[in-house]
Amino acid sequence: VSDTFDVVVIGAGAIGLASAYRIARDGRSVAVVEAGPLGRESSWAGGGILSPIHPYAYPEALTDMVARSTRLFPDLARELFDISGVSIELRTTGLLRLALDESDEPEIAQAAAFRSARKLPAAGLDARDRRALGSVIAEEARASLYESEIAQVRNPRLLRALVQATTRLGVHLAPHEPVLELTRRGDRVTGVRTSRRELSSDEVVLAAGAWSGELARRALGLELGVVPVRGQMLLLENVPGTLSTMVLGCGGKYLIPRADGRVLVGSTLENVGFDKRTTLAGIRTLLDAALRLAPGLASAQLAMAWAGLRPATPDRLPYVGRVPGVEGLVLATGHYRNGLVLTPITAEVVSNLVSGRPAGFDLSPFAALRAPARPASD
Numbered sequence: 001v002s003d004t005f006d007v008v009v010i011g012a013g014a015i016g017l018a019s020a021y022r023i024a025r026d027g028r029s030v031a032v033v034e035a036g037p038l039g040r041e042s043s044w045a046g047g048g049i050l051s052p053i054h055p056y057a058y059p060e061a062l063t064d065m066v067a068r069s070t071r072l073f074p075d076l077a078r079e080l081f082d083i084s085g086v087s088i089e090l091r092t093t094g095l096l097r098l099a100l101d102e103s104d105e106p107e108i109a110q111a112a113a114f115r116s117a118r119k120l121p122a123a124g125l126d127a128r129d130r131r132a133l134g135s136v137i138a139e140e141a142r143a144s145l146y147e148s149e150i151a152q153v154r155n156p157r158l159l160r161a162l163v164q165a166t167t168r169l170g171v172h173l174a175p176h177e178p179v180l181e182l183t184r185r186g187d188r189v190t191g192v193r194t195s196r197r198e199l200s201s202d203e204v205v206l207a208a209g210a211w212s213g214e215l216a217r218r219a220l221g222l223e224l225g226v227v228p229v230r231g232q233m234l235l236l237e238n239v240p241g242t243l244s245t246m247v248l249g250c251g252g253k254y255l256i257p258r259a260d261g262r263v264l265v266g267s268t269l270e271n272v273g274f275d276k277r278t279t280l281a282g283i284r285t286l287l288d289a290a291l292r293l294a295p296g297l298a299s300a301q302l303a304m305a306w307a308g309l310r311p312a313t314p315d316r317l318p319y320v321g322r323v324p325g326v327e328g329l330v331l332a333t334g335h336y337r338n339g340l341v342l343t344p345i346t347a348e349v350v351s352n353l354v355s356g357r358p359a360g361f362d363l364s365p366f367a368a369l370r371a372p373a374r375p376a377s378d
């Protein structure tokens with residue numbers, strides 16, 4: 001393999017792999033360099049809900065970007081299936097918001113106002129309609145809101161499909177090869193130095209998830225302020241009864257039913273550095289919420305618990321675009337809680353930029369050197 005490429009992507013998460021896929025489809029040569037195994041960090045650990053948990057907590061620029069991205073998912077799912085034979089299980093299961101006590105009621109009111117302003121479907125359901133969405137769901141609720149168009153993907157399958165599709169397109173995938181620094185000539189980034197070799201390229205895409213902050217500081221002296229926010233997750237199996245919708249409540253905890261009948265429970269938000277361990281307290285918080293939202297889950301089995309590190313920026317909006325004064329570099333990182341839903345649009349923007357095409361929409365809210373704003377409370 002030659003060590004010269006049109007584009008080198010740092011990080012084989014959903015963002016890096018999907019970007020590489022789009023760039024390769026344009027006929028350009030791409031390498032993806034990954035510190036660990038392919039696609040096993042945040043993008044694997046996440047839930048795959050194709051909506052922010054609290055969309056109303058974000059500026060319109062982010063919710064617009066989400067809307068653009070969700071529109072791209074059906075075509076991406078089809079293409080990936082055609083090339084790889086892997087279904088990413090894109091399914092419109094809807095999202096049921098439940099307020100079991102007073103503290104969750106304001107969230108339902110905010111979600112309802114957000115949706116009515118955008119003319120999105122939103123229905124308050126009575127107990128019988130809720131039960132039709134799942135026999136395990138709590139019978140009593142103070143309020144509910146059903147968001148019928150919200151979809152999900154099975155993110156580990158998305159990663160598998162992307163690995164296979166990029167391989168088919170001739171992308172050079174290099175796992176277990178951490179990037180140590182970016183090589184530069186003056187103001188231009190010219191490639192990367194890894195643990196094993198030097199790769200040179202016209203463009204480098206920084207898509208290193210929660211690790212992007214450290215890498216940008218070390219390699220470029222650029223302060224992005226990207227930090228890890230841990231999220232713990234549970235997987236339940238042998239679920240007794242039905243659950244056909246995603247359910248959200250109890251302070252932002254959620255249930256995600258997969259096509260095979262298993263149910264994910266998420267998630268915690270913890271500032272504990274680069275620590276991916278699960279804890280008893282985290283697992284208990286998730287189990288308590290799961291059993292309140294869906295008491296019928298009590299005899300299900302706990303199959304697995306894990307945690308992932310969300311890449312959080314100071315204002316919780318991603319960095320997508322070029323850095324003023326640095327040529328040959330595109331940032332695609334800091335997607336926090338929304339990196340899976342934002343994967344298709346991010347990949348599209350990245351491929352546009354490295355091919356010299358216009359981004360497609362205004363990237364200034366996602367610029368590297370934007371003015372600090374109050375963080376979205378999501």
Ligand SMILES: Cc1cc2nc3c(=O)[nH]c(=O)nc-3n(C[C@H](O)[C@H](O)[C@H](O)COP(=O)(O)OP(=O)(O)OC[C@H]3O[C@@H](n4cnc5c(N)ncnc54)[C@H](O)[C@@H]3O)c2cc1C
Nearest residue numbers: 011013015035043046047048049179209231308339340341
């Ligand atoms: C519990 C949980 C639930 C979530 N639920 C959802 C959800 O429902 N919907 C949604 O849209 N989003 C969700 N997210 C957020 C989403 O998972 C992330 O925003 C997204 O995965 C970020 O993708 P990424 O490719 O940037 O990061 P990652 O998947 O973390 O990939 C970055 C990669 O870069 C590699 N890397 C790091 N440093 C280097 C280096 N020096 N050299 C080479 N490679 C390097 C890492 O090893 C890693 O593989 C969730 C996250 C968590 C943790």
